Amino acid sequence: MPAATGGSVTLFGSGFAAGGTITVGSVGTVALAAGGNDSQTTFTAPANATQATCIVPQTITVTTAGGTSTSGTTLVEYTNPPVLAAATATPATGPDGTTVTVSGGSCLDGITSATFTDSGATVFTPIVSPIDGTSFTFDVPATAATGAATLTVTTCGGTSGTLAFTVT
Numbered sequence: 001m002p003a004a005t006g007g008s009v010t011l012f013g014s015g016f017a018a019g020g021t022i023t024v025g026s027v028g029t030v031a032l033a034a035g036g037n038d039s040q041t042t043f044t045a046p047a048n049a050t051q052a053t054c055i056v057p058q059t060i061t062v063t064t065a066g067g068t069s070t071s072g073t074t075l076v077e078y079t080n081p082p083v084l085a086a087a088t089a090t091p092a093t094g095p096d097g098t099t100v101t102v103s104g105g106s107c108l109d110g111i112t113s114a115t116f117t118d119s120g121a122t123v124f125t126p127i128v129s130p131i132d133g134t135s136f137t138f139d140v141p142a143t144a145a146t147g148a149a150t151l152t153v154t155t156c157g158g159t160s161g162t163l164a165f166t167v168t
Contacts, residue, residue, distance in 0.1 A: 001045060001076060001077070001078060001079065001156065002078075002079060002081070002156065002157050002158050003047065003048045003049060003051040003056070003078040003079060003080050003157060004047060004049050004080075004081070004157075004158070005047050006027075006044060006045045006046045006047040006048065006078075007044065007045055008042060008043075008044055008045075009042065009043055009044075009045050009060070009076055010040060010041070010042040011040060011041050011042075011043075011060065011062065011074065012039065012040045013039065013040070013062070013069070014038060014039055015038065015064045015066040015067075016032065016036065016037060016038055016039070016040065016041040016062075016064070017034065017035060017036055017037065017038040018034060018064040018065045018066060019031075019032050019033055019034030019035070019064065019065070020032045020062065020063045020064035020065065021062075021063050022041075022043055022060060022061070022062050022063075023060070023061045023062075023063070024045050024046060024058050024059075024060055024076060025057075025058025025059050025060075026058065027045070027046050027047075027048045027058055027078070028046040030043050030044065030045070030046065032062065032064065045076055048078040051078055051080060053080070054079065054080050054106065054107035054109065054133065054157075055077055055078070055079050055080075055107075055109065055157075056077070056078045057075045057076070057077050057078075058075065058076055058077075058078060059073075059074065059075055060074040060075065060076055079107070079110070079155060079156050079157030080107050080157045080158075081107060081155065081157040081158030081159060081160060082105060082106070082107045082108050082111065082153050082154070082155050082157065082158070082159070082160040083105055083106045083107055083160060083161070084102070084105045084151075084152070084153070084160045084161055084162070084163040085161055086104050086105070086106075087102050087103065087104045087105035087163055088102070088103060088104050089101070089102050089151075089163060089164070089165050090102075090103065092164070092165065092166065093165070093166040093167075093168050094140060094165075094166075094167070094168060095140070095167065095168050096140050096141060096142050096143065096144045096167060097139060097140060097142055098139065098140045099137055099138075099139050100137060100138055100139070100140060100165065101131075101135065101136075101137050102135060102136055102137070102138070102151070102163060103131075103134060103135040104134060104135070105134050105135065105136075105160070106133070106134060107133070107155065107157060108130065108132075108133050108134060108135070108136060108153065108155070109130070109133045109155070110155045110156060111128050111130060111136060111153045111154065111155055112154050112155060112156065113125060113128075113153070113154045114126050114127075114128045114138060114151060114152065114153045114154070115151070115152045115153075115154075116138070116140070116141055116144065116149060116150070116151050116165075117149060117150050117151075118141070118144040118145040118147070118149045118167060119145045119146065119147025119148050119149060119167065120145040120147075122143075122144070122145065124141035124144065126138040126139055126140075126141055126151075127139070128153060136153075138151070140165070140167060144167045145167065146167045146168060147166065147167060148164065148165075148166055149164070149165045149166065149167050150162035150163065150164060150165070151163045151165060
């Protein structure tokens with residue numbers, strides 16, 4: 001889930017109708033209202049906006065009148081958005097079909113999509129091939145217009161800023 005905003009989490013188990021609390025690691029505790037479904041509950045996990053690393057797992061502990069869940073058996077991952085600000089594209093220019101290696105980014109694990117916008121404002125969704133958490137490759141779309149273009153990538157943590165590329 002995005003670290004900056006938190007998000008919806010559904011838990012399955014038993015005893016939720018009694019009410020209580022749900023603790024999300026070191027991030028915070030939310031109230032579990034009494035009533036409702038006894039075998040599942042959905043709550044909004046708090047934001048973890050001060051998180052400094054890309055992905056931080058947090059344990060979920062549920063406490064009800066019936067007791068406390070086993071700590072560490074349920075986790076939620078908070079993820080910061082991908083960052084391309086310090087990244088470089090190699091090559092930085094090229095014709096359509098060029099394979100480009102992007103390196104020097106951060107929080108690039110788990111890229112779910114990419115958007116390539118050419119000089120004519122046509123938007124493409126190139127396939128991204130991950131290398132590691134700081135780099136990936138993509139091919140310049142076959143019908144991209146020549147001129148200045150940009151690329152963004154998206155993970156469950158959010159969408160990156162733009163990376164410049166020039167289609168020749």
